[in-house]
Amino acid sequence: MGETTIGLLTGLLFGLGLCLSGMADPSVVLGFLDLAGDWNPALLFVMAGGVSVTFIGYRIVLGRKQPLWSKSFQLPTASAVDVPLISGAAIFGIGWGLAGYCPGPALVSLASGRPQVLVFVVAMLAGMIFVRWMRARPRDTIANRAAKSEA
Numbered sequence: 474m475g476e477t478t479i480g481l482l483t484g485l486l487f488g489l490g491l492c493l494s495g496m497a498d499p500s501v502v503l504g505f506l507d508l509a510g511d512w513n514p515a516l517l518f519v520m521a522g523g524v525s526v527t528f529i530g531y532r533i534v535l536g537r538k539q540p541l542w543s544k545s546f547q548l549p550t551a552s553a554v555d556v557p558l559i560s561g562a563a564i565f566g567i568g569w570g571l572a573g574y575c576p577g578p579a580l581v582s583l584a585s586g587r588p589q590v591l592v593f594v595v596a597m598l599a600g601m602i603f604v605r606w607m608r609a610r611p612r613d614t615i616a617n618r619a620a621k622s623e624a
Contacts, residue, residue: 479542488581494519497581499573506570568597 488497495501496519504513540546569575572593574582579597582590 476542487577491578491581497578497585499578499582502569502573502575502578564600568593 491497495515501513501515504511505516507513534540535546565575572579572589574590574593576597579590579594583594
């Protein structure tokens with residue numbers, strides 16, 4: 474089976490899980506974040522289930538020499554806690570708290586046809602494009618300007 478087919482099947486399974494658990498409904502997420510009001514612990518149980526399965530799954534899968542449908546494992550190597558990580562996490566959290574969506578459930582919820590979801594996904598994609606554009610630009614820092622003036 475090709476990597477693209479596996480990716481599509483995995484995405485379908487993920488989307489189905491989001492729908493069955495209620496995580497595609499922003500009111501469930503917002504209810505979890507409303508600690509002072511009508512708190513809904515459903516997201517906590519979904520997270521606990523996901524972390525448990527991932528914990529066990531990683532131990533089983535990483536015990537293999539290579540993945541079933543790829544030549545090698547592609548694991549993250551970055552470990553720095555830096556400004557891009559912290560600012561990205563903050564922006565993600567603010568968006569999640571305001572709208573009740575994170576990227577996965579937002580894409581799944583596009584099927585609902587609700588205009589709010591479309592606006593969220595368009596804004597999310599615009600933010601992703603903007604960050605890529607900003608990272609691709611040459612950095613004109615004070616050190617760079619000083620080096621240019623000395624040359």
